Amino acid sequence: MTPSSARRAEALGYTNVKQFVDGIPEWKKQGYPVASTPKYLKDLIEKDIPHVLIDVRPAEKAKQEHIPGAVNIPLADLEKAKNLFPKQKNAPILIYCDLDKLSQQAFDIVRKWGYINTSYVVGGLNAWKQTGGQVVSDQFKKQIVYVPKPKPGTIGEEEFKKIVGKPPKNVFILDVRDPEETQMGMLKGAKNIPVNELKDRLGEIPKDKEIIIHCATGMRAEMAYNILKEAGYNTKFLDANIQIRKDGKYKIIKE
């Protein structure tokens, strides 16, 4: 989009148009400041998307009025708080204060620890209120809790194991590998329809059950998931490597 935008601007007569083609990924990699907007924070809260929200103002001031769901770690205490942060370095971490002064400093500290998706909420609490964001008083979360959600359509490893161990009546396990691959072994109760025949064989898949799909690596399972989803099925897929033995025992290897 950068070269195209630059071309359009030049066509309007602008003479000094530069293109930072490496863009945001390179900027973030360097650890340079990144700003997010109150709208983004609102989206995360409303859509219940896991994130970490830190209020870095002094405790007394912060507790009077703050954004719901935040944890208060005053800037002065931040350096010592490293081990309170999640183990996932890709967790979205949003920092705010009143006028961005404290949050910009806090950004540098947290970013230095390797959290690539750190940002400060531009305009802080005021901008938040102007966007119609709610505030509460003295209801800070006691600690940082970050539990990432599996990506849409995927089934968690634990849930998969539970279902395969004792398949409930309303579940249908679909193996979309090639028939040759299934000779080495299949999951108990699974049905094999290779993904490239799936569209023609939808009639063999019950509409009233939840369809749990797997292949060998997750790729064809995702493909099959897309097809079944479009056809109106209630379905999830295993996004992982799985090896199945003759006796139906299996091993899941997550990357």
Added chain:
Amino acid sequence: MKRKRSLLLIVMVFCLTFAFLVSNSISQQKPIIAKSCSLPGCHTAKPNELYGNLKTVSAKAEMIQIDTGALWTVKFDENTKLKNWNQPINKIPKEKEITITYVEKNGELYATLINVKPPVVVDPAKVIKVSEMKKIFDDKKGLIIDCRPPGRYHEGHIPGSINIWYAEFDKHIDKLPQDKNELIVYYCQGPT
């Protein structure tokens, strides 16, 4: 006279029904070109071509799925040609912009050509590296423009930059500087 009129009526009803059926079947068609690409002067859709982002590809199943705003599943085989790509087909990264030329056989689509979008050629004199970008940022010079879709901007942008999504360039010309010699820096999600 009366017979003529009723004949006319029948013809009219027939025409209307036909028009309805045709319009109905067209409205049920899925888009063949991704919305982000259907910009003036960007790309035009040709018959038997799909333009969009790669969703999934499996060499084992010899199938590829493309997102054009709708999902299309297309089969391929060893006769399928690859353009702008010299690695195995399943190494094409997800979300990559591709064009699939296909033929239809027994209600299924078969790819004859998969064209991977090559990197855009830019004049090196107009390109700046991250260090130079940082300097412009520190010096607070010029106007920095994030040309990604708004959602991306909200999620994280270079502080002080404004957002003019490329797809809405025309709507926001008033946001560009008055002085045509003023420095403008564009950035996005990196080369695609």
